[in-house]
Amino acid sequence: MKNFFYLIVSLMIAFAVLTVSVSAESINELQDKVNELEQDKQSIQSKSGEVSNKVEETKEKIAENQEKQEQTNSEIVEIDSKLTTTQSQLTAKENEIATTNNEIKETENEINKTEGEINQLKGEIEELRAEIAALQEKIEAREDLLKNRLRSIQQNGGNVNYLEVILGAQSFGDFINRATAVNKIMDSDKTIMEEQQADKEKLEENKQALEESKKELEDKQASLETSKRDLENKKAQLVSQKAELDQIKARLDKQMNQKQKLMANLEHKEDELHSHQMSLAEQQETLNNQAAIVEKAKREAQQQINQKRQEQQRLQQQRQQQQSSSGNSASGSSSGSSSSSSGGNLSAGGNGSLIWPTTGRQSSGFGYRSFNGGGFHYGLDIANGVGTPVNAAASGVVTRANYSPSYGNVVYIYHVDLNLTTVYGHLNSIGVSLGQSVSQGEYIGGMGNTGQSFGSHLHFEVHQGSWSYHGGVNPINYLP
Known part of the structure; x- marks a missing residue:
C-alpha cells in the first residue's frame, strides 16, 4: 500500500513536471509570436513613417503646385489679355x-x-x-x-x-x-x-x-x-x-x-496630386488598420503568456506542496523536451499554406506582363463569372474592406499565425467588415469587375507580414 502511495505521488510529480515543461514551451512559442508581432508592428510603423514622409513631400509638392498654379493663372490672364488684343487686331484687320x-x-x-x-x-x-x-x-x-x-x-x-x-x-x-x-x-x-x-x-x-x-x-x-x-x-x-x-x-x-x-496641364497636375493624396490616404489607412490588428494580436498573445505563467506558477506551487507532503520521498528525473515550431512562419514560402480563394482559370500570373505596357503584376488573376464566390485563403482578421480607385471593392486579411497578408481585389460585392475574424474558406465576397479592371476576375496578392505598398510575393508559392 505504501509503495502504491509513492507510485501515485511520483506520477503526480512527474505529471506536474511535464505540465510545467509543456507550459514553458507554450510560453516560448507565444513569446516568439509576440516578438514576431512586435517586429511586424515596427515594420508597419516604419512603412507608416515612409508614408508620412511621402505625405509631407506631397504637401510640399502641392504647395509648389499651388504656386505654379498662381503663376499659370497669371500666364493665363496675360494670354487672355493677348487674346483680347489679338481679337481686336483681327477685327480691325477684317474691317480694313x-x-x-x-x-x-x-x-x-x-x-x-x-x-x-x-x-x-x-x-x-x-x-x-x-x-x-x-x-x-x-x-x-x-x-x-x-x-x-x-x-x-x-x-x-x-x-x-x-x-x-x-x-x-x-x-x-x-x-x-x-x-x-x-x-x-x-x-x-x-x-x-x-x-x-x-x-x-x-x-x-x-x-x-x-x-x-x-x-x-x-x-x-x-x-x-x-x-x-x-x-x-x-x-x-x-x-x-x-x-x-x-x-x-x-x-x-x-x-x-x-x-x-496650360489649363490641361494644370488640371492634369491637380488630378495627379489628388490621386496621389488618395493613394497615400489609402496606404495610411491600411497601415493604421494593420497596426491596430497587430497590436490587438500582440495583447492577446501577451495575455495568454501571462495566463500560462500564472498557471505555471500555480503548478509549480502545487508541485512543491506535493513534494513537501511526500517528505521528498519521490522525485521525478524525467524532463520532457520537444522542438519548438513557429507554426506557419513561412519566410521562404511553402506549399499549401493557403487554399485557392476561388474557382476559375488563371488569366494572368505574377511578374512582368507582355501586354498593357509590360508593367509588373504583383498578383495572380483568376477569371470567372461575376458573383463567383471568393473565400478567405486562410484564417485571419480583416484589415481593410472598402472601395479603392485602383482595386475597386477590395478586402485585406492579415493572417497572424502565418505572418501573411492576402489581398482580394475587383470584387463585385464585399461580405466582411473591418476588424472581423474570418476562418479559412469563409465567404468574403463575390468576383467582379470594379476599379481598374478589364473583365470579371479576382486579383489575388500575398504579402509577407503586413501589407506593403512596395508589392507582394508570388502567391503560387503558398497555394496547393
Missing part, C-alpha cells in the same frame, strides 16, 4: 480688308465709268474730225468759187458797176429785171461770204473743241492709268492685309492652344 474691298469696287466702277467716257470722247472726236474735214472741203470749194469769180471780174475790167447796169436799162421791165439780177448776185455773194465766214468760225470752234476733247481724253486716260495703278496697289494691299490676317489668326490659334495646354 472690307474697306479695301469696297475701295477696289469703287475704283473698278470709276475705271469702268472713265473707260465709257473715254470711248464716248473718242466717238465725239471722230465726229468732230469728220465735221472738220467736211467744213474744210466746203471752205476750200467756196474759196475756189470765190477765186474764179474774182478772176472773172478781173478779166472783165475790174469791179462791176451795178449802178451802171441798172441805169442802162431800156425799159422799166428791163430795169426791174436788171435790178433783180443785181440783187440776186449781190445776195449770192453775200451768202457765200457769210457761209464761208460761218464755216471758218465753225471750223475754228471745232478745232478748239477737238483740242479740248483731246486734252480731256488725255486727262481721262491719265486718270484711268492712275485708277488702274491704284487698283493694283489696293489689290496688293488686300493680299498683304489677308496675309496679316492669316498671321493674326495663326497667332490667335497659337495663343488659344497655349492657354488650353
Whole structure:
C-alpha cells in the first residue's frame, strides 16, 4: 500500500513536471509570436513613417503646385489679355480688308465709268474730225468759187458797176429785171461770204473743241492709268492685309492652344496630386488598420503568456506542496523536451499554406506582363463569372474592406499565425467588415469587375507580414 502511495505521488510529480515543461514551451512559442508581432508592428510603423514622409513631400509638392498654379493663372490672364488684343487686331484687320474691298469696287466702277467716257470722247472726236474735214472741203470749194469769180471780174475790167447796169436799162421791165439780177448776185455773194465766214468760225470752234476733247481724253486716260495703278496697289494691299490676317489668326490659334495646354496641364497636375493624396490616404489607412490588428494580436498573445505563467506558477506551487507532503520521498528525473515550431512562419514560402480563394482559370500570373505596357503584376488573376464566390485563403482578421480607385471593392486579411497578408481585389460585392475574424474558406465576397479592371476576375496578392505598398510575393508559392 505504501509503495502504491509513492507510485501515485511520483506520477503526480512527474505529471506536474511535464505540465510545467509543456507550459514553458507554450510560453516560448507565444513569446516568439509576440516578438514576431512586435517586429511586424515596427515594420508597419516604419512603412507608416515612409508614408508620412511621402505625405509631407506631397504637401510640399502641392504647395509648389499651388504656386505654379498662381503663376499659370497669371500666364493665363496675360494670354487672355493677348487674346483680347489679338481679337481686336483681327477685327480691325477684317474691317480694313472690307474697306479695301469696297475701295477696289469703287475704283473698278470709276475705271469702268472713265473707260465709257473715254470711248464716248473718242466717238465725239471722230465726229468732230469728220465735221472738220467736211467744213474744210466746203471752205476750200467756196474759196475756189470765190477765186474764179474774182478772176472773172478781173478779166472783165475790174469791179462791176451795178449802178451802171441798172441805169442802162431800156425799159422799166428791163430795169426791174436788171435790178433783180443785181440783187440776186449781190445776195449770192453775200451768202457765200457769210457761209464761208460761218464755216471758218465753225471750223475754228471745232478745232478748239477737238483740242479740248483731246486734252480731256488725255486727262481721262491719265486718270484711268492712275485708277488702274491704284487698283493694283489696293489689290496688293488686300493680299498683304489677308496675309496679316492669316498671321493674326495663326497667332490667335497659337495663343488659344497655349492657354488650353496650360489649363490641361494644370488640371492634369491637380488630378495627379489628388490621386496621389488618395493613394497615400489609402496606404495610411491600411497601415493604421494593420497596426491596430497587430497590436490587438500582440495583447492577446501577451495575455495568454501571462495566463500560462500564472498557471505555471500555480503548478509549480502545487508541485512543491506535493513534494513537501511526500517528505521528498519521490522525485521525478524525467524532463520532457520537444522542438519548438513557429507554426506557419513561412519566410521562404511553402506549399499549401493557403487554399485557392476561388474557382476559375488563371488569366494572368505574377511578374512582368507582355501586354498593357509590360508593367509588373504583383498578383495572380483568376477569371470567372461575376458573383463567383471568393473565400478567405486562410484564417485571419480583416484589415481593410472598402472601395479603392485602383482595386475597386477590395478586402485585406492579415493572417497572424502565418505572418501573411492576402489581398482580394475587383470584387463585385464585399461580405466582411473591418476588424472581423474570418476562418479559412469563409465567404468574403463575390468576383467582379470594379476599379481598374478589364473583365470579371479576382486579383489575388500575398504579402509577407503586413501589407506593403512596395508589392507582394508570388502567391503560387503558398497555394496547393
